[in-house]
Amino acid sequence: MSSGVKAGLVSADVLRREQQELRRHERNNKHLEEESRYSETVFRDKSGRKRDLAQEQLEQRQKAEAQSKRDEQYAKWGKGLAQGRQQQQNVEDAIKEMQKPLARYIDDQDLDRMLREQEREGDPMAEFIKKRKAKENKEKKEKPRYNGPAPPLNRFNIWPGHRWDGVDRSNGFEQQRFARIANKKAVQELAYKWSVEDM
DSSP states (O other), X not given: OTTXXXXXXXXXXXXXXXXXXXXXXXXXXXXXXXXXXSOOOOOBOTTSOBOOHHHHHHHHHHHHHHHHHHHHHHXXXXXXXXXXXXHHHHHHHHHHHHTSOSSOOTTOHHHHHHHHHOOOTTOTTHHHHHHHHHHHHHHHOOOOOOOSSOOOOOTTOOOOOTTOOSOOOOOSHHHHHHXXXXXXXXXXXXXXXXXXXXX
C-alpha cells in the first residue's frame, strides 16, 4: 500500500512490527517536518539558480515607472509642444485679464496694443506694415558663420560652413596651385628685374 504496510490478511506481530517501524520513521522525520514547516519557498530559474523575487519585483517596478515616464513624454510630444506652449500662454493671458478691472479707459496700454496689432479688412496701411515687418525679420535673420581657427585659402575665397570641424580633408591641390602662382610671379619679377638691370 502507499503507506508502506502490507495489504491483505497479516498476523498481529507483523502488524505490530510495521506500526513500530512507521512510528520510528515518523520520529526520525519529525525534526525535518518542523524545519520545513516555517521555511520559505525557494524559487529557481531554468538553469537552477535561486531567484531573488524581491529584487525582480523592484526591477519590474522601476521599468514600469521608466516606461510610464517615457509614455507620458511621448504623449506630450504627440499633442504638440508649440500647441502646449500656446495653451499655457492663453491660460496666463486669461488670468492676467481676469485680474484687471472690468472698466477699461482710454489710457489702457494693453488694450491699445491689442487694437493696434489687429489687422482690419480694407486697411490701406496694412500692406506697408506687413512689408516693413517682413524686411525687419529678413534683416534680423542671419545665417550662422564658421567660428574657429583661420581656414586654409581656396581659389574662390569661400568661407567654410558653420558645421565644419576644422579638419582639412583636401588632396593638396589648392596649396599646389597657390605655390605655382607664387612661383610664376617670382620668376616674372626676377625676369623683369634682370631685363632692366643695366638701364
